Amino acid sequence: MGFSTMLDIMGSIIIGGILMMITWRLSDAATAKTYNNSGELSLQQNLATVAQILEHDFRKIGYCSDWTKFPDPSKAIIYADTSEIIYVTDLDLDADMDSIRYYLGPTSELYGTPNPRDRVLYRVINQETPKPSNLGVTAFKLAYFDASGDEIPTPVTVPGLIASLEINVAVETVAAYDTAYSSAFWRQIRLVARNLRNR
C-alpha cells in the first residue's frame, strides 16, 4: 500500500464524513421543515374550515324558512360578548328557530397538546352537550357595530342594536418542531347578516 493509496483512503474518509454530516444535517432540517410545513398546512386548513363554518352560520342570523314565524329578525341575537355569541336561526330549514352559541373554552382544557395557547371553539346548537373539536384556535374575538357603524361596547346590553359584526379568529399549530408554532389570522371586517336588516 503506497502513500498515494493511503492518501486516497484518508481523503475518502474525510469526504465521506463530510457527506455523512451533510446527510445528517439534511435529515434533521428535512424533518423540521416537513413537520413545520405540514403543521402550517393543517393550520391553514383549520383556519379555512373555521372561517367557512363561521361564515355559513353567521350569515344565517335571524333567518327562518317561514318568515311569518319570525317576522322581526332584529330580535335574533340573544347575547353578544367579546368571545361569545348566542343567536337564533332556522338551521335545519324546518321553520323552527334553533339557537346557536359560539364561545371559546379555557386554555386548560387542552393540556394534552404541546401548544399552551390553543383552545376549543365551541359551537352549541340548541341545548346539545358542547362537543369539543380542537382546530388550534387561540383567539376568537367579536366586535359589534350599530346601524351608524359605531362600535358597541361589550357585553352588548341591547343586542337589537347590532347591525353588523367583525369576526377575528387566530389559529396556531397545536404542535411544532422546537416549539416554533406557526400562526394564521382571519378577519371578517364587516359581516352583515342580511336578515337583521329586513323589514
Place this chain on the structure above:
Amino acid sequence: MSGKATLLLIVGFSLIFLVVSKNFGDVSNRAVDNFVNYYSETVSHDIAISGANIAANNIFLDPTWNSGYSNVPFQGGYLDVQLQVLDPFRNIREVTVQGTFYGNTSTVKVKFAPSKFSKFAYYSVSEGGTIWWTQSDTVWGPFHTQDYFRAHKHPVFYGKATTKRSLIYYTSEAADKPLFLGGYDQGIDLPLPANAVSEMEVIADDDGLKFSGHDTVYITFAGDSLRYRYRYSDPDSSYYLPTAAPNGLIFAKNCVVRMKGTVKGQYTIGCSSGMSAGKGTIYLDNDIVFHTDPRIDPTSNDLLGICAENNVYITDNIPNRSDINIHGSIYCEKGGFGAQNYSTRPISGNINLLGGIIQNTRKAVGTFGSSGIKSGFAKRYKYDERLMVASPPFFPGTGGFEIVSWYE
C-alpha cells in the same frame, strides 16, 4: 471503483433530494389548493350575492320583473337568477340565485312579499314642522318618514327606522343619537299613494259595503255586526258584516265618518273626500277596540284599518275625556292623526293605541308644558306585532315588494 462509488453517491443523494422536494412540493400544492378553494367559494358566494342584489333592485324598480338571468358572465364566473311565485294569492315571490366560479357554486334565496303601509308603527310624509323625537319617545315597530328625522336625547326605535332625508341631531351625535334596535337607513323614498282611499270604492262595489250620498255616517262596530245611522238623532240600523262586507272593506264615499265599537274579524274602513276639505275625515267618538285583544290572546284574528283620505281625529266629547283605546292601523292620505281641539280641550288622559299611524302630516294630540300635559292626551302607542305579517283587507300598499327572508 471510485467512479462507481461517486455515481452511487450522486444517485443516492439525488433520490433523497427528490423525495424531500416532492414532499415539500406536495405540501405547497395542497396549501395553494386550500387557498384557491376558499377563494373560489368566496368569489362564487360574492357572485350569488351580487345576483341577488341585482334581482332585488330590478324587482324594486319594476314589481312585474320576472325574466331572471341565465348564465350571465360576472366577475370571472357566471350567475343565474330565477324568479318563482311561491304563493299567487299573497303574491309571495322567491328569487334563487346561483353564482358559479371555477366549479364552485353558491346559492342565495331571497323571498319578497308585497309591502303594505300597515306594517309601519309610524309613517309620515311631513313631520309637521320642527318636531323632535325625544328621550321619552319609543316607537315599537317599523318607522319611516319622508321628512328630516330629528333626534333629541336618544329616542328609541325598536323596529327598522328609515328616512328619505337625513338624521338631524339636536346638539350632537353623542348627546342625541337614537337607539336603533332594528337598523337604520336613509335615502329611502317611500311616498304615500295619491288616490289609494278613493280607489277603495271599486273594491267596495265588488264585494264590500258602501255608504254614499250622506254627509255623515255614524258607525258602531258591534262584534259581527255594524250599526249605522246618518244623523245623530236617528235610530241605528244594522248590517251583519260577514254577508254585508265579505271582502272586509267598508267604504264611505265623500262624507265624514264617526266611529266606535268592538271589531270582530278583519275590516278596513275607507272614507273619501270627493276633493272636499271637510270630508274624508274619520272621527273616533269613543273606544274602537278588537273583540279579542291580541296581547291577551295571541291567536286573535281581529284586524282593523282606519283609512281616511284627509284626517283621523279623536272627537272632543265626554266619552273621550278619560283615555281612548284604539286598536287598528290608522292611515291618513292627505292629512294626519290628531285630537280635535287639542289645545283647548281638557286634559283627557292617554291615547292607548295598539296598531300604527300612517299619515301625511304629523298632527298634535295635546299641549305640554314644563309641568306636564296642559291639554289633550298623552301618547301610549303600542305596535301590533301581527302587522309585520298581516294586513287589514285592502289596506293601501306601497306598490312594491319588500325582502322578508334572505338565505345564503
